[in-house]
Amino acid sequence: HVVVLHRWSDRYADYAAYLDHTAHRVSYVTTERALTHLPLETAAGVELVDSTENTKAVREAVDRLAERCGPPARIVALQETDLDLAAVLRDELSLPGPGAEELRPVRDKLLMAQRLDAQGVPTPATAAAPDHPAVTRFAAAHGWPVLVKPRRGTASADVTRLDSPEELAAYRFPTDTDMIVQPWVADRVLHVDGVFDGQDLRLWRASRYLSTCLEFTSGEVLGSVEIDDDAVLARIGVVTARAVQALLARPSVFHLELFESATGALTVLELGARPGGAEVPFIWRDVHGVDLMAAAFAHQTGAPDPTPAAPPRTGQTGGWLLVPPSVPAPCRVRSVTLPEDMPAYASSLPHPGRLMNGGGYEHAGARFRFQGGSSAEVEAALLRTARATALVCTPVDAEAPARLAVVGCGNPPYRTYALAALAERVETGLVQPAPPQWQRPYIGDRFRAADTSDADAVTAAVAGLLASATGPGAVLTWDETLLATTAEVARRLNLPHLGPEAVRGCRDKLTTRQVLAAAGVPSAGFRHVHDRDEAIEAARDLGLPVVVKPRGLAGSIGVTLATGPEEVGRAYQQATTSSFPGIDRLAGAIVEEYLTGPEISVDCAVDNGRVRIVNVARKRLGFAPHFEEVGHLVAPWRDEPWAYEVEFVVTAAHAALGLRTGITHSELRLTPSGPRVVEVNGRLGGDFIPLLGRLATGIDQVAAAADLALGRTPDLTPPHERCAEVRFLYPAHDAVVRELDLTAAAAVPGIVETVDLAPPGTELRLPPRGIVPRLAALVAVGDTPGQCATALDRAEAALRHRLVPLPR
Incomplete structure (x- = not known):
C-alpha cells in the first residue's frame, strides 16, 4: 500500500506509469481541485482534504486509507510543500524514506547554510532573525540591503527586501514563522536540476533565470533558459556536485539555485530534494525525454531509478516563462493577449473570467514552454512572448457586493421560490438558452444566452456575467441535467463547487453504488x-x-x-x-x-468537507410498482432512534463520493438492518423540499447554497422547529386538464402555498407512461405531522378541476 500526497491539477506526475496500480494498492490524499489527472479508476482509495498542508486532516485521511487498504508501506510526496509532512508521517509510521531529521538540511535554510559553509561550499552569510535587533546586528556586519525570509519556505513567499533601518523599523515579522536574514545579492540567479545517485551527479542541466522569483511575486514575469555554454557548465557542475554531496544523504532528484557574479563566481543560494517547480518537469520530459517525477517517485518507493546513466543527447535547449496577472490577487481575468506567431511549443492559459487567487507557480498566471537549438534562440522566443503577452485582470474586492450566476432555472412552479430567495441574498444573474420571462424581476439585465449543454458556451456566459462585478463571483445550478456542465465551468473559473468527478459519481448511479461499496458505506x-x-x-x-x-x-x-x-x-x-x-x-x-422500510431524504450543507444535515424529509411514495414521489414531510428528527446512524451513513457517503462543497440531497431507506443509501445528488432537493425546510426550521437552503458557492460558511442554526408537508395531487386517470381552481384549497387554515402545476391543455399520463403528471401542489405548516395531514386532506377535498379522459 503506497500513499501519495498530491496537490497538482496539471499533469506534473503520471503515477499510473510509475507504479502498477493493479499489482499494488496505490491511494491518494489530495484536494478536490487536484483530482483531474489522477488514475481514479485504478486507485485503491482517494481521500480529499481542504489542503495537503492541513496536518490534522492529512493524518486522518491516511488513517482512513490504512483501515481500507492496509497499513502503508510507503509515503510519497513530490511537491516541495508536502515534503515535511510526508517525512513526519514516515517517522510516525516507521516507514522507509527520508524522515524529518534527514530532510532538515534541505528544508531548514539556516542549517543548510551552516552545512554548506562547513564543507567549504560558497554560500551567502545567513543568520537567525527572531526580531528587529538580530537583523540590525546582521546589517551592521554585512551591510544594507538585506533579505528577511522564512527559515522554511517556498516560492519566495514572505521574502522581504529591507534597504535601511527605517524600513526595518516598519517591518512586521510574520507570526508563528521562524525567519532568517541574508545579504541582498544583486548577482544573476541560476538553477540546476537533476538526479543525485547517492555519491555523485547522475545527470543534470543548468538554467539561467531572466528575472527572479522574488520579482515575480512583485508582478514581474519569471523566465528561465537552459545554458549551453560548456565552459560555464563545467564550473556549475563542480559547485553542484559539492553542494548535493554536502546536503543529500541518499539518491534524490534535486533543484539547486546559485548566484552567478559578473566575474562568473558561483555561490549556492539553496537546494531542494525534489524536482524543480514551475515548468521544469515538463521541459525535462518534453525536450529531454527524462521524467524527473518518475525518478523522485522511484527514490521514495524504493524502486530502481528509471533515469538513464548518461544525459540524453537531444540537441535541444529548453526554457519556460510565467506571466503574472496585471494586478495582485485576488483578481478576475478579463483578457489574455498572446503573440500573433506563438513561439512556445506549449502553454497553459487561464480562462477569461477565472478567479486568480494564487496557489503556487501552477496557478500564478499564464505559463509557456519553449525549445530550440540554442540558448540564444530560446531566450529570444521567450522575451518576444513576454513582451507580447498580457494577462489583463481586474481586482476582486472581498467587501464589494457579490454576484452569482445561475445556470438554468428549471420549471417556474417548482423553482420561483428558489430564484426569489437567491435574489434576496445576492446579486443574481442567469445563463440559459432562451431569453428570461418570469425570471426578469429577480435578475434585471444580468442575463447571458448560451447552450447549457456546451461547457465552452456556458463558461463564456458566466465569465461575462461576472466581468462587471467588482466583488466575489460564484456559479450555481439546481438543475440535475446541468450539474456536469456547471461543475466544469466552476473548475475552469476556479470557483467553489462540487468537482466534475464528484458530480459524475452522483449522476451515474452505477458509479455511486461502486464507490459506496468500495468504501463500506451501507447501500444496496x-x-x-x-x-x-x-x-x-x-x-x-x-x-x-x-x-x-x-x-x-x-x-x-x-x-x-x-x-x-x-x-x-x-x-x-x-x-x-x-x-x-x-x-x-x-x-x-x-x-x-429491494430495500424495505420507510424512505427519507436528507439535505446537507457541505463546507470544505464538513457535512451538516439541514433537514430530513419523510418521503411519500405512490403508483407501485413505480416509485412516484407524491409528497414529502419535513419534521423534527434528531430524537428519532435512527438519527445518529443516518448522520454517520450520510457523512460517510459524502466522503466516499468526494462531495466537499455545496448543498446535497440524499435519499435513504430506514431498513431493519439500519439506514441504507439509495442515492446522493449534488444539488438542492426538488419537489419544494428546500421550501419545506425553510418553513419548518427557518433555515434557507437556497441562501446556504449561495454562501457556499461564494466560499462562505452559512449560518445553519434553526430558529424554530415545526412541521411542513407538500402533497402532490394527481388525476385519477390519464387526462387533459381543462380547468383547475385552487381558491378554496388556498383558504384552508394551515395551507401556506398552493401551486398550479398543470395549466389548461396539459396532458397528464400516470406512471409509467408520463413524467410527474401532477395537477397541483399543496403546502401545509403545523406544529405536528397530524396538523399538516388534516390541513392537506381538507385542501385536497376543496380542490376543483375539470378533466377530459385520454384513451389508454
Whole structure:
C-alpha cells in the first residue's frame, strides 16, 4: 500500500506509469481541485482534504486509507510543500524514506547554510532573525540591503527586501514563522536540476533565470533558459556536485539555485530534494525525454531509478516563462493577449473570467514552454512572448457586493421560490438558452444566452456575467441535467463547487453504488446488466423482489419494483427505454436489492468537507410498482432512534463520493438492518423540499447554497422547529386538464402555498407512461405531522378541476 500526497491539477506526475496500480494498492490524499489527472479508476482509495498542508486532516485521511487498504508501506510526496509532512508521517509510521531529521538540511535554510559553509561550499552569510535587533546586528556586519525570509519556505513567499533601518523599523515579522536574514545579492540567479545517485551527479542541466522569483511575486514575469555554454557548465557542475554531496544523504532528484557574479563566481543560494517547480518537469520530459517525477517517485518507493546513466543527447535547449496577472490577487481575468506567431511549443492559459487567487507557480498566471537549438534562440522566443503577452485582470474586492450566476432555472412552479430567495441574498444573474420571462424581476439585465449543454458556451456566459462585478463571483445550478456542465465551468473559473468527478459519481448511479461499496458505506447490493437475460439472472442472484433502474436519469423515471422474472424483463425494458429531458441514457441498467422500510431524504450543507444535515424529509411514495414521489414531510428528527446512524451513513457517503462543497440531497431507506443509501445528488432537493425546510426550521437552503458557492460558511442554526408537508395531487386517470381552481384549497387554515402545476391543455399520463403528471401542489405548516395531514386532506377535498379522459 503506497500513499501519495498530491496537490497538482496539471499533469506534473503520471503515477499510473510509475507504479502498477493493479499489482499494488496505490491511494491518494489530495484536494478536490487536484483530482483531474489522477488514475481514479485504478486507485485503491482517494481521500480529499481542504489542503495537503492541513496536518490534522492529512493524518486522518491516511488513517482512513490504512483501515481500507492496509497499513502503508510507503509515503510519497513530490511537491516541495508536502515534503515535511510526508517525512513526519514516515517517522510516525516507521516507514522507509527520508524522515524529518534527514530532510532538515534541505528544508531548514539556516542549517543548510551552516552545512554548506562547513564543507567549504560558497554560500551567502545567513543568520537567525527572531526580531528587529538580530537583523540590525546582521546589517551592521554585512551591510544594507538585506533579505528577511522564512527559515522554511517556498516560492519566495514572505521574502522581504529591507534597504535601511527605517524600513526595518516598519517591518512586521510574520507570526508563528521562524525567519532568517541574508545579504541582498544583486548577482544573476541560476538553477540546476537533476538526479543525485547517492555519491555523485547522475545527470543534470543548468538554467539561467531572466528575472527572479522574488520579482515575480512583485508582478514581474519569471523566465528561465537552459545554458549551453560548456565552459560555464563545467564550473556549475563542480559547485553542484559539492553542494548535493554536502546536503543529500541518499539518491534524490534535486533543484539547486546559485548566484552567478559578473566575474562568473558561483555561490549556492539553496537546494531542494525534489524536482524543480514551475515548468521544469515538463521541459525535462518534453525536450529531454527524462521524467524527473518518475525518478523522485522511484527514490521514495524504493524502486530502481528509471533515469538513464548518461544525459540524453537531444540537441535541444529548453526554457519556460510565467506571466503574472496585471494586478495582485485576488483578481478576475478579463483578457489574455498572446503573440500573433506563438513561439512556445506549449502553454497553459487561464480562462477569461477565472478567479486568480494564487496557489503556487501552477496557478500564478499564464505559463509557456519553449525549445530550440540554442540558448540564444530560446531566450529570444521567450522575451518576444513576454513582451507580447498580457494577462489583463481586474481586482476582486472581498467587501464589494457579490454576484452569482445561475445556470438554468428549471420549471417556474417548482423553482420561483428558489430564484426569489437567491435574489434576496445576492446579486443574481442567469445563463440559459432562451431569453428570461418570469425570471426578469429577480435578475434585471444580468442575463447571458448560451447552450447549457456546451461547457465552452456556458463558461463564456458566466465569465461575462461576472466581468462587471467588482466583488466575489460564484456559479450555481439546481438543475440535475446541468450539474456536469456547471461543475466544469466552476473548475475552469476556479470557483467553489462540487468537482466534475464528484458530480459524475452522483449522476451515474452505477458509479455511486461502486464507490459506496468500495468504501463500506451501507447501500444496496447491485448488478450492472446489459440485456433482459442478464437482468433476470441478476435478480435471481440478489433475491426477488428487486429494483430495476436506469443508470443516469432523474425523478424516479424508469425505476420499477419487480417481483418475478417476467416483471424483471419488463422493468429492464422500461429502464433502458425511459428518458428524461436533457439527460443522456448510459449503457445498460442496474438491478439492485429491494430495500424495505420507510424512505427519507436528507439535505446537507457541505463546507470544505464538513457535512451538516439541514433537514430530513419523510418521503411519500405512490403508483407501485413505480416509485412516484407524491409528497414529502419535513419534521423534527434528531430524537428519532435512527438519527445518529443516518448522520454517520450520510457523512460517510459524502466522503466516499468526494462531495466537499455545496448543498446535497440524499435519499435513504430506514431498513431493519439500519439506514441504507439509495442515492446522493449534488444539488438542492426538488419537489419544494428546500421550501419545506425553510418553513419548518427557518433555515434557507437556497441562501446556504449561495454562501457556499461564494466560499462562505452559512449560518445553519434553526430558529424554530415545526412541521411542513407538500402533497402532490394527481388525476385519477390519464387526462387533459381543462380547468383547475385552487381558491378554496388556498383558504384552508394551515395551507401556506398552493401551486398550479398543470395549466389548461396539459396532458397528464400516470406512471409509467408520463413524467410527474401532477395537477397541483399543496403546502401545509403545523406544529405536528397530524396538523399538516388534516390541513392537506381538507385542501385536497376543496380542490376543483375539470378533466377530459385520454384513451389508454
